[in-house]
Amino acid sequence: MVSPILLLGPALTWLVIFLVFPLALIFVYSFLQRSPFGQIVFQPSLDNYLRLFNPTVLRVFLNSLRIAFIVTLLALLLGYPTAYFISSQPSRWKNTLLVLVILPFWTSYLIRTYAWIVLLNREGVLSRFLLGLGLIREPISFLYNDTAIVIGLLYGYLPFMVLPLYSSIERLSPELREASFDLGAPPLRTFWHITLPLTLRGIVTGAIFVFVPSLGNFFVPELLGGGQRFMIGNMINNQFLQARNWPYGSAMAFGVMAIVLALLFFQAWVTRRTEQV
Amino acid sequence: MRLRTWLRLHSTLVYAFLYGPIVMLVILSFNRSGLPTAWGGFSLHWYRELLHNEALLNAALNSVLVAAGSTLVSAVFGTLLAMGLERIARSLVLDAFVFLPMIIPDIVLAIALLSFFTLIELPLSLLTITVSHIVFNIAFVAAIVRTRLSYFDNTLEEASLDLGAPPLKTFFNVTLPLILPGVLAGSLLAFTISLDEFVIAFFTAGPSQPTLPILIYSMVRFGVTPDVNALATVVLSVSALLILISQRLGGTEGFF
Numbered sequence A: 001m002v003s004p005i006l007l008l009g010p011a012l013t014w015l016v017i018f019l020v021f022p023l024a025l026i027f028v029y030s031f032l033q034r035s036p037f038g039q040i041v042f043q044p045s046l047d048n049y050l051r052l053f054n055p056t057v058l059r060v061f062l063n064s065l066r067i068a069f070i071v072t073l074l075a076l077l078l079g080y081p082t083a084y085f086i087s088s089q090p091s092r093w094k095n096t097l098l099v100l101v102i103l104p105f106w107t108s109y110l111i112r113t114y115a116w117i118v119l120l121n122r123e124g125v126l127s128r129f130l131l132g133l134g135l136i137r138e139p140i141s142f143l144y145n146d147t148a149i150v151i152g153l154l155y156g157y158l159p160f161m162v163l164p165l166y167s168s169i170e171r172l173s174p175e176l177r178e179a180s181f182d183l184g185a186p187p188l189r190t191f192w193h194i195t196l197p198l199t200l201r202g203i204v205t206g207a208i209f210v211f212v213p214s215l216g217n218f219f220v221p222e223l224l225g226g227g228q229r230f231m232i233g234n235m236i237n238n239q240f241l242q243a244r245n246w247p248y249g250s251a252m253a254f255g256v257m258a259i260v261l262a263l264l265f266f267q268a269w270v271t272r273r274t275e276q277v
Numbered sequence B: 001m002r003l004r005t006w007l008r009l010h011s012t013l014v015y016a017f018l019y020g021p022i023v024m025l026v027i028l029s030f031n032r033s034g035l036p037t038a039w040g041g042f043s044l045h046w047y048r049e050l051l052h053n054e055a056l057l058n059a060a061l062n063s064v065l066v067a068a069g070s071t072l073v074s075a076v077f078g079t080l081l082a083m084g085l086e087r088i089a090r091s092l093v094l095d096a097f098v099f100l101p102m103i104i105p106d107i108v109l110a111i112a113l114l115s116f117f118t119l120i121e122l123p124l125s126l127l128t129i130t131v132s133h134i135v136f137n138i139a140f141v142a143a144i145v146r147t148r149l150s151y152f153d154n155t156l157e158e159a160s161l162d163l164g165a166p167p168l169k170t171f172f173n174v175t176l177p178l179i180l181p182g183v184l185a186g187s188l189l190a191f192t193i194s195l196d197e198f199v200i201a202f203f204t205a206g207p208s209q210p211t212l213p214i215l216i217y218s219m220v221r222f223g224v225t226p227d228v229n230a231l232a233t234v235v236l237s238v239s240a241l242l243i244l245i246s247q248r249l250g251g252t253e254g255f256f
Helices: A004-029 A047-053 A055-087 A091-106 A109-120 A125-133 A146-171 A174-182 A187-198 A200-216 A219-224 A232-241 A246-276 B003-029 B045-052 B054-088 B092-098 B106-119 B126-150 B154-162 B167-196 B199-204 B212-221 B226-248
Strands: none
Touching (some): A004 A246, A004 B092, A004 B106, A004 B126, A047 A055, A047 A246, A055 A091, A055 A146, A055 A200, A055 A232, A055 B003, A091 A146, A091 B226, A109 A146, A109 B212, A146 A200, A146 B003, A174 A187, A187 A200, A200 A246, A200 B106, A219 A232, A219 B212, A232 A246, B045 B054, B045 B226, B054 B126, B054 B167, B054 B212, B092 B126, B106 B199, B126 B167, B126 B199, B167 B226, B199 B212, B212 B226
């Protein structure tokens, strides 16, 4: 038997140094202050956290939560029927269809966001198309609003919804649905009372996989929102790279982490509950 | 409408949503006029432009160096970790810890690493990006190697050990060849992720050594230019090719 230290040692050491220490460091920073020159001053207080509740910051937090929520909901509405469809295909098609869903995800998200700039800008494809149809009189930009941000985030994270949904739909035994049909339940009722509750775990996992990265993303709001619509990611980015108030930026980051942790606990709770059934 | 027909129609539209914008970029990259809305004939002009763009070629080289370095380290660490997690330390807490970098928002990891490198006075460079990419790539390699290990026949190793082969020899002659497709698939995945990763690289890169995604970001921030389309097509094709090979090796199966 090989020693556990040899197997686990290298990776765990790496993660302690370059994950635990750095996170612990910004956690400490989040309680400190910065000097007028951007240096960190050791003056422990809760100020940075209290400042998260000032109206401007709070509004950005709430708006980010709202956008992430809309993205998640749309991803679920688009993703569930797609996952169901893939799962109902013969097995030689399933794999191909799944790869087609996940493939864009592994390619550069930045470039896929850029594609939407080409589509939605004033001189872009959509504007010209509508102009050609005579539906609009002069070029319109579809960028720089919340809708553009929602589209960009949905585009990027939709695969995250489809995959967990697919695997939980796949695990359903067809007998359950058949039994329900045989006992005379109409399809919609079978879906509502049998399929949906049994795939709840996939729904929650998918929702978290979409919600969390949507909440923290900063380049989609930057590129498609044109810096006019702010999300939490942009604020953290600003505090670190422009305003150089690292303690305040760190507190914002832990505001996000608190939301993420709450969601993960919720997921664990749902998983445990659905296992008992 | 029948449920089946409706599902098919819905899914077709979803696939169109996923691929439409990409296909559009690829077509535009061959457009001589360079305008998104006027077809000026087929041309490789914008691709030729790329080859003369020194800054871009440098950034591409930087990206390849970072991806290669981080893949090499995470392939070794991730494989060992997968074996450890599968065979020795089956614990949910450890799992949660190891896969944490996959779930925390990348901007949080990015600012944490930037703060840490600044504190220990390690100058930002390609090295700091590589070190940072290893943090999440370990998890990706480990996840895939682990899937491979989970349907691994332990009796093969036991037979080798019983026949008197030392553990290290058993590892290289029995275990490694059997899990090699998983290791390769995981490495290809890690390489691709690192190549395309933007947020963490953006925060941990030195000012004079941008990676390709950082350069692309600065280009697209200033609007649409036709050479970006050609660049985008190249980058998307490279990633797609690597991922398809990884997938052939069993890489993305059982990922969730």
